[in-house]
Every structure is written in structure tokens, then in C-alpha cells.
Amino acid sequence: MADHKKRFERIVQKLKDNGHKITPQRMAIVKILVNSEGHPSVENIHAHLKKDFPTMSLATVYRNIVLIKSLGEVLELGFPDGSNRYDGNNPYPHPHVICIKCKKIVDPDLESLDEMKKEVALETKFKILNHRLDFFGICSNCMEQQD
Amino acid sequence: MADHKKRFERIVQKLKDNGHKITPQRMAIVKILVNSEGHPSVENIHAHLKKDFPTMSLATVYRNIVLIKSLGEVLELGFPDGSNRYDGNNPYPHPHVICIKCKKIVDPDLESLDEMKKEVALETKFKILNHRLDFFGICSNCMEQQD
């Protein structure tokens, strides 16, 4: 999607507005987060950037992700096995469907979620601020291969 | 609930059936998981057991939780901040509502979830095996205190 460019610039602007400097490394990290349809891990991002920035350190990736998270422009997906992946396309909470074989992640459309949120708020008297919904299963592709 | 006793015995039986020995430490860990309404962390369990077993090590708690998980008798709740809590009352996936202030965890009833699962399966062509649904917010109790 060509919209990625807009989002990229919006985030850069937000960084500037909040007094953060625009370094090449930082730009590259934002670019990856915004452009990748797959949901990359810190390790993925770091490996990818090593090509353009051979000295790039993991610490820099972590620090920038913390920063971008704090601006609400990336969603952290923590998984049961302890690994983290990042969704920089859609930083607002939304459901994910994860293939436990190939690790592919798909974003489904579920209208009923908002309603459910209200139902929960009503039942528990909580003020709901956030949520996380993940489905785990096997994608059609992996289902075909017998192994 | 008095049903906890039944569940405890069921798990012990399952352990025996699978060729695992019933040690005092193991029994104590199962007992805590089954009886605690709150969702304890490994640290919680370990601290609690130190009273009865001064030499109890963290490794033993971890190993037994892995074992009990593998039998499907405890549900691991991994949180965004990297911490883990365990639900030994209801080991089947179910929604949680977590207070981000006092860390209280409530299990709401949501009938619409099964329907949503079907909706997802249909839309994504995945075979859905599992899911995780957590709501984060502030409980009524914490809402009252102004701090």
C-alpha cells in the first residue's frame, strides 16, 4: 500500500514534535515497521538492518521500538512462547490469527469485538482500556502439506 | 469450592497414569494451582511453598509447571510486560480481564466467543486450535481511589 509513505512521514513528524532526533538508524527502523506486512521480531529487524548498517546493535533496535511504542505507533505482540513480534501497520489493538506451524500472522476483520468489549465492561465494572485477542491454529497452506 | 478436591485428585491420577511420581513438592504445587482463585506467578508459588519446604527451588516449580501444562491442566497467562501467571482452576482457554493497577484478574462470561471463533475460521480458512483473549483496564475498586 502506498499509504505506508504517509504513515512513515506522520511518525517522523511525531518524533520531531516530541523532540527526538531523526537519525538514519531510527528512520530505517520506522521504515521497516511501517512497510512490513509480516510482523517482524526484534531479531528480524536487526538482521535486516545489518545490511545497510553493519554496526547496528540490538540495543538500538530495542531502544527505538520502546520509543515508537511510547508514541503509540507500533503494537507489540507478545506470544505464549515468550517471543515478541511487532505490528507497525496497525498500531491499535486488533485480533491476530497465527499459524503455529509456519508462524504466519493474519489480521481478520471482526465487528463483534466492540460489542464484546462493552459486554465485558458491563459485567465486570472494569473500565476497559485495551485488549488482546489472538487465535492460534493452522493455515490452509500448512494444512495441505502432510508432515 | 469443594470441587477443587476432585480436580486435585484427578490431576494426581493423571500424573500417575503418565508415569510421573507423586512427590510432596509436586503435590503441593498442584494443590496451589488448583486452589488459588487468584492467578499466581511462579514467584508467588515458590514463595508460598518455602514455608512448608524451605529448600524448595525455583527450578522445581518451573519443571512441575511445564509438566502440568503438558497434561493440559494449567493455563499459562503471558502478559505484555513479560510476566507469567497461571490459571489452574480453569485450564481451558477463556477470557481474562486484568486490572493494570492492582493486577487483579477476573474471568468474565462471554458467550459470543465461540461464534467469533467460527467467524474467524471461516474468514481466514485457518483451523483454529486455541485462542487468547485478555482485556486490560481498571477495576471499580481502583477507580474509586484517587492517586
Add this chain to the structure above:
DNA sequence: ATTCCTGCAAAATCTTTGCAGCTAG
């Protein structure tokens, strides 16, 4: 008597932090 389990310590992972030098604004 075996086989499995525990406790201890060391290792493994993943993430954060301290610091010196560097760079964007």
C-alpha cells in the same frame, strides 16, 4: 533396585542500562 525427582549452580534467552564518543539540529 530402578527410575524419576529435587536442589543447587551454571547456562541460556531476551531485554535493559552505563558510558564514551559521535551526530543531528
Add this chain to the structure above:
DNA sequence: CTAGCTGCAAAGATTTTGCAGGAAT
């Protein structure tokens, strides 16, 4: 200039593993 950033290495935090002695069956 100078506040903030990077890279490196060290430190943290949490969970796992190797091993020797000990306990359950």
C-alpha cells in the same frame, strides 16, 4: 554548541539445563 543518539559491553530478569544425591514405586 549541546542535547540526544549509537555501539559496545556489562548487567538484569526470567526460564532452562546438567549433574549428583535422594526419594518414590
